Amino acid sequence: MSEYSDKSVPPCPFEKKHPSFLALDDSFFMAQAYNQAIDAWNAGEVPVGAVVEYGGEVIAKARNSVEEMGDPTAHAEILALSTACRAIGDWRLTGATLYVTKEPCPMCSGALVMSRITRVVYAVPDPKMGCLGGATDVNALPGSFHRVEVQAGAVMEEACRELIQTFFRIRRNGRGDSTASNGLDQ
Numbered sequence: 001m002s003e004y005s006d007k008s009v010p011p012c013p014f015e016k017k018h019p020s021f022l023a024l025d026d027s028f029f030m031a032q033a034y035n036q037a038i039d040a041w042n043a044g045e046v047p048v049g050a051v052v053e054y055g056g057e058v059i060a061k062a063r064n065s066v067e068e069m070g071d072p073t074a075h076a077e078i079l080a081l082s083t084a085c086r087a088i089g090d091w092r093l094t095g096a097t098l099y100v101t102k103e104p105c106p107m108c109s110g111a112l113v114m115s116r117i118t119r120v121v122y123a124v125p126d127p128k129m130g131c132l133g134g135a136t137d138v139n140a141l142p143g144s145f146h147r148v149e150v151q152a153g154a155v156m157e158e159a160c161r162e163l164i165q166t167f168f169r170i171r172r173n174g175r176g177d178s179t180a181s182n183g184l185d186q
């Protein structure tokens, strides 16, 4: 179990989503990433969640686990990628889509390119650290061997933004810390 000792953030006040299985669309898969983000919050982590869809099915779900694992690479996207690769028995995720509640950081954006994943859908753009169009775009690297199809915003953006911004607002207030932030830092 987590040894996370930050008691300044209470349990997540947001409800999980229960999307209909009748429409396996972007909203359906993003709702599952959102639910992972709520799990992250309740585990004492910055609330970011990710899932990987392949062949119409979710083959990996993960939440941010940096505090619990004591590992700066334990972002939701990295953990979801690793699980997805084990699930299909190939490090190449061609044909898969990763859904994540906020724009991937430099590390995760790089890992997504390396995985050859076909598509990434993220809910909340991150103008400070996002590297799929927010702060910069790894797709724009000259000579990159793989280009990730990106869909930014539009899918559950408001709900995902409210979740993560509320988390940071509560944590900031709990610490008496008025440091300016866009509320997206992991």
Ligand SMILES: [Zn+2]
Pocket: 075, 077, 104, 105, 106, 107, 108, 109
């Ligand atoms: Zn990341």
